[in-house]
Amino acid sequence: MATPIPSRQLFINGEWREPVLKKRIPIINPATEETIGDIPAATAEDVELAVDAARKALARNKGKDWASASGAVRAKCLRAIAAKVTERKSELAKLESTDCGKPLEEAAWDIDDVAGCFEYYADLAEALDAKQKAPVSLPMENFKSYVLREPIGVVGLITPWNYPMLMAVWKVAPALAAGCAAILKPSELASVTCLELADICKEVGLPAGVLNILTGLGPEAGSPLTSHPHVDKIAFTGSSVTGSKIMTAAAQMLKPVTLELGGKSPIVVFEDVDLDKAAEWTLFGCFWTNGQICSATSRLIVHESIEAEFLDKLVKWAKNIKVSDPFEEGCRLGPLVSGGQYEKILKFISNAKIEGATILYGGARPQHLKKGFFVEPTIITDITTSMEIWREEVFGPVLCVKTFSTEDEAIELANDTHYGLGAAVISNDLERCDRVSKSFQAGVVWINCSQPCFCQAPWGGKKRSGFGRELGEWGLDNYLSVKQVTQYVSDEPWGWYQSPSKLYPIPAPLSLNIPKPLFPLAGEPMIPNLAQIYLVGFYEEREFALYVSSISNELKVPVRYLREDKPHGSAGALYNFRDLIMEDSPSHIFLLNCDVCCSFPLPEMLDAHKRYGGMGTILVIRVSAESASQFGELVADPVTNELLHYTEKPETFVSDRINCGVYVFTSDIFTAIQGVSSQLKHRENLRRVSSFEALQSATRSFPTDFVRLDQDILSPLAGKKQLYTYETMDFWEQIKTPGMSLKCSGLYLSQFRRTSPHVLASGDGTKNATIIGDVYVHPSAKLHPTAKIGPNVSISANARIGAGVRLISCIILDGVEIMENAVVTNAIVGWKSSIGRWSRVQAQGDYNAKLGITILDEVVVTNSIVLPNKTLNVSVLEEIIL
Ligand SMILES: NC(=O)c1ccc[n+]([C@@H]2O[C@H](COP(=O)([O-])OP(=O)(O)OC[C@H]3O[C@@H](n4cnc5c(N)ncnc54)[C@H](O)[C@@H]3O)[C@@H](O)[C@H]2O)c1
Numbered sequence: 001m002a003t004p005i006p007s008r009q010l011f012i013n014g015e016w017r018e019p020v021l022k023k024r025i026p027i028i029n030p031a032t033e034e035t036i037g038d039i040p041a042a043t044a045e046d047v048e049l050a051v052d053a054a055r056k057a058l059a060r061n062k063g064k065d066w067a068s069a070s071g072a073v074r075a076k077c078l079r080a081i082a083a084k085v086t087e088r089k090s091e092l093a094k095l096e097s098t099d100c101g102k103p104l105e106e107a108a109w110d111i112d113d114v115a116g117c118f119e120y121y122a123d124l125a126e127a128l129d130a131k132q133k134a135p136v137s138l139p140m141e142n143f144k145s146y147v148l149r150e151p152i153g154v155v156g157l158i159t160p161w162n163y164p165m166l167m168a169v170w171k172v173a174p175a176l177a178a179g180c181a182a183i184l185k186p187s188e189l190a191s192v193t194c195l196e197l198a199d200i201c202k203e204v205g206l207p208a209g210v211l212n213i214l215t216g217l218g219p220e221a222g223s224p225l226t227s228h229p230h231v232d233k234i235a236f237t238g239s240s241v242t243g244s245k246i247m248t249a250a251a252q253m254l255k256p257v258t259l260e261l262g263g264k265s266p267i268v269v270f271e272d273v274d275l276d277k278a279a280e281w282t283l284f285g286c287f288w289t290n291g292q293i294c295s296a297t298s299r300l301i302v303h304e305s306i307e308a309e310f311l312d313k314l315v316k317w318a319k320n321i322k323v324s325d326p327f328e329e330g331c332r333l334g335p336l337v338s339g340g341q342y343e344k345i346l347k348f349i350s351n352a353k354i355e356g357a358t359i360l361y362g363g364a365r366p367q368h369l370k371k372g373f374f375v376e377p378t379i380i381t382d383i384t385t386s387m388e389i390w391r392e393e394v395f396g397p398v399l400c401v402k403t404f405s406t407e408d409e410a411i412e413l414a415n416d417t418h419y420g421l422g423a424a425v426i427s428n429d430l431e432r433c434d435r436v437s438k439s440f441q442a443g444v445v446w447i448n449c450s451q452p453c454f455c456q457a458p459w460g461g462k463k464r465s466g467f468g469r470e471l472g473e474w475g476l477d478n479y480l481s482v483k484q485v486t487q488y489v490s491d492e493p494w495g496w497y498q499s500p501s502k503l504y505p506i507p508a509p510l511s512l513n514i515p516k517p518l519f520p521l522a523g524e525p526m527i528p529n530l531a532q533i534y535l536v537g538f539y540e541e542r543e544f545a546l547y548v549s550s551i552s553n554e555l556k557v558p559v560r561y562l563r564e565d566k567p568h569g570s571a572g573a574l575y576n577f578r579d580l581i582m583e584d585s586p587s588h589i590f591l592l593n594c595d596v597c598c599s600f601p602l603p604e605m606l607d608a609h610k611r612y613g614g615m616g617t618i619l620v621i622r623v624s625a626e627s628a629s630q631f632g633e634l635v636a637d638p639v640t641n642e643l644l645h646y647t648e649k650p651e652t653f654v655s656d657r658i659n660c661g662v663y664v665f666t667s668d669i670f671t672a673i674q675g676v677s678s679q680l681k682h683r684e685n686l687r688r689v690s691s692f693e694a695l696q697s698a699t700r701s702f703p704t705d706f707v708r709l710d711q712d713i714l715s716p717l718a719g720k721k722q723l724y725t726y727e728t729m730d731f732w733e734q735i736k737t738p739g740m741s742l743k744c745s746g747l748y749l750s751q752f753r754r755t756s757p758h759v760l761a762s763g764d765g766t767k768n769a770t771i772i773g774d775v776y777v778h779p780s781a782k783l784h785p786t787a788k789i790g791p792n793v794s795i796s797a798n799a800r801i802g803a804g805v806r807l808i809s810c811i812i813l814d815g816v817e818i819m820e821n822a823v824v825t826n827a828i829v830g831w832k833s834s835i836g837r838w839s840r841v842q843a844q845g846d847y848n849a850k851l852g853i854t855i856l857d858e859v860v861v862t863n864s865i866v867l868p869n870k871t872l873n874v875s876v877l878e879e880i881i882l
């Protein structure tokens with residue numbers, strides 16, 4: 001019945017090659033115990049040749065032949081292999097049956113799975129091309145990052161004998177799909193079909209050295225492969241004992257391993273089942289593949305109320321299992337793979353008897369089979385949890401049984417093992433199945449079945465059953481290395497060190513080569529006779545340093561940086577350095593939020609403020625995420641929504657019409673601040689509100705001589721003797737929301753109107769501001785690209801955009817007036833809109849047309865600088881510099 005075995009050599013570098021030491025291992029037919037051929041026995045010398053061939057295969061043509069060829073190229077090879085496997089299915093199934101003893105129909109099933117697995121990973125290889133260069137979102141605009149997925153290199157694949165070809169292909173197919181070169185070392189007990197895989201690869205023209213197949217003994221061929229310094233990874237399937245050796249050897253070189261090891265998996269049968277269906281799955285779960293399945297559910301845990309009836313069913317069904325030569329029609333249980341396994345399994349059974357268990361069915365060689373390594377399907381009862389038969393992996397057709405009374409007890413018994421590969425639950429109560437599935441400590445769970453396995457779903461264990469996952473996309477990941485590529489995309493120099501060149505502008509001013517104010521604090525006509533600038537801050541931030549230097553450069557006014565020992569906030573900082581500042585007896589002090597130009601790591605800043613009781617900067621009102629954007633740039637993790645950082649705007653400044661962010665004081669300020677400090681101490685005048693709504697009503701009942709003190713609305717402070725402060729606890733919660741809708745800034749605006757109408761004034765500072773359209777965008781708003789900017793939520797028609805705004809990757813609709821000093825980057829600016837003086841308009845990189853600067857008809861660009869990569873179709877007033 002057995003099929004003739006082809007005589008093969010080792011497969012190295014695309015060629016058949018006799019082992020260097022010319023050793024061979026006999027093949028024993030487990031059904032007849034006859035020697036039917038032999039396989040080559042590789043040793044360390046052959047491993048050396050195979051590793052060399054694999055490395056060369058990866059390097060050939062600078063990798064373009066395989067490792068860095070497109071996934072589509074590799075997919076073609078995989079599909080060709082799949083087609084050949086299918087073409088040779090009948091012959092391969094016979095060889096598999098002959099070699100390892102599994103029933104012919106099961107072997108045929110395996111060969112179908114082999115072809116399916118190659119097909120599946122061909123698809124994933126193709127899909128890999130599209131996944132290359134996947135962008136990674138970063139919180140800094142001047143960097144961009146993407147990810148490459150590259151083959152891990154040369155991989156050693158060591159596999160067992162129970163599904164000789166299929167277990168090998170679970171590794172070979174994803175490894176080749178990923179672009180690795182592989183050396184497969186199948187089990188010495190069943191290697192025949194793996195050598196036929198070599199023949200197929202040769203036939204379809206797989207590039208030489210991409211797959212090398214070394215048959216041989218574990219210690220002689222597997223071990224040198226594991227410890228070879230030029231093998232980049234070992235993927236192993238086999239016993240936990242060997243797995244541990246492999247991990248130990250690999251650890252010497254810090255070589256990654258994935259381990260698919262043994263198991264002692266449970267099957268829990270509840271009392272509500274159809275007994276026949278449950279009995280069949282129970283037997284299939286343990287006796288399929290002659291009981292030699294890593295995930296065999298060999299521990300039956302059955303509800304005590306159905307024990308007797310269920311065992312009776314099991315015995316009846318077991319009697320129906322045809323035990324025979326695997327080639328016989330209807331065979332459902334063939335021989336064990338080897339004499340060694342046969343002896344081992346019989347020993348397990350006799351030990352169980354010695355320990356007091358009962359052999360309910362089977363337990364010996366079937367009487368009708370005089371030759372071959374056959375063992376009857378065996379059911380053992382009267383088991384205690386300390387018995388060897390309950391604890392150890394048998395890897396043969398032996399089912400042991402225990403009962404349970406409650407669900408909790410069943411779960412405890414199921415998890416009472418060092419292993420964690422598979423587990424099954426049979427019950428008509430699907431909620432219970434769901435609960436139990438979650439409680440199982442296993443990598444694979446079956447509900448109302450046991451053992452079905454699909455190459456699309458992940459496979460692997462927990463605990464001592466190993467780690468890593470094969471199959472599915474996880475199987476491909478095993479052979480890929482992820483590479484981060486991050487690029488600096490800004491035209492600006494990094495600017496951490498002082499440039500040695502005097503010509504080198506640090507920092508490049510917004511104005512480029514046109515002399516004009518960096519910010520209105522310095523510009524005409526705001527502060528004509530500045531004597532001294534103090535910059536006060538807590539952090540030694542790079543941006544801060546740039547800020548100092550740029551101001552000094554542009555204004556030709558001495559700038560002094562006063563570093564705080566702790567954060568005080570704007571007003572507090574001023575107060576802290578009052579003696580220094582007052583040395584010059586200034587007539588007026590202009591307070592620009594001193595820390596506005598720093599990028600603070602938010603948690604540190606918050607912490608520091610809490611610790612030191614900083615005032616001013618973190619005297620917070622509750623604002624929505626939308627209006628929070630008016631204070632600065634919020635960068636949130638797009639996946640977790642966690643706030644990554646909060647950057648205050650460097651553009652917070654005044655224009656000559658709207659005062660927002662710069663506060664003018666006389667020396668009275670110090671008295672006022674003194675007052676606040678003492679009030680803070682006594683907490684008498686400090687109101688704590690829990691929400692923005694509460695804040696609004698609190699505002700209505702302001703004492704007239706109290707004003708708000710917060711970051712952006714400090715100007716009313718001038719001349720006042722007392723200050724009013726707000727704190728709410730949930731501000732930071734509020735601004736954690738990524739994506740900002742400016743519509744809501746109306747809320748902020750109404751607050752603004754009520755408390756400080758004159759800061760909205762235009763012209764002479766006495767009239768109310770003219771706010772056109774629905775939305776008023778705060779003069780220093782910065783719209784971050786992560787903001788949700790669209791026609792409904794972005795900058796609406798007729799809005800007036802304040803001075804110094806930064807508009808990034810947004811859509812600006814019709815009739816929008818953007819004031820001077822704007823930075824408009826990668827935005828679409830709508831019809832009849834205007835961008836004011838000194839604005840910088842730029843687009844860069846390979847944005848598509850939608851994100852590139854598109855300045856549409858009738859947009860007035862006044863005296864602006866328009867940088868490259870734009871589409872201009874404009875009515876031009878004054879000057880456009882290209
Ligand atoms: N988790 C899974 O997916 C899975 C699948 C199939 C089999 N298995 C497990 O495999 C075991 C049965 O297979 P086995 O008897 O072939 O296992 P095994 O550990 O004896 O051998 C597995 C492979 O390792 C090789 N090997 C042995 N010693 C080695 C060494 N020192 N260095 C390198 N390689 C060495 C063998 O030659 C063979 O190729 C069972 O425990 C079973 O549960 C697990």
Ligand SMILES: NCCCC=O
Nearest residue numbers: 162292293294295453
């Ligand atoms: N059905 C495949 C099981 C693999 C483990 O032995």
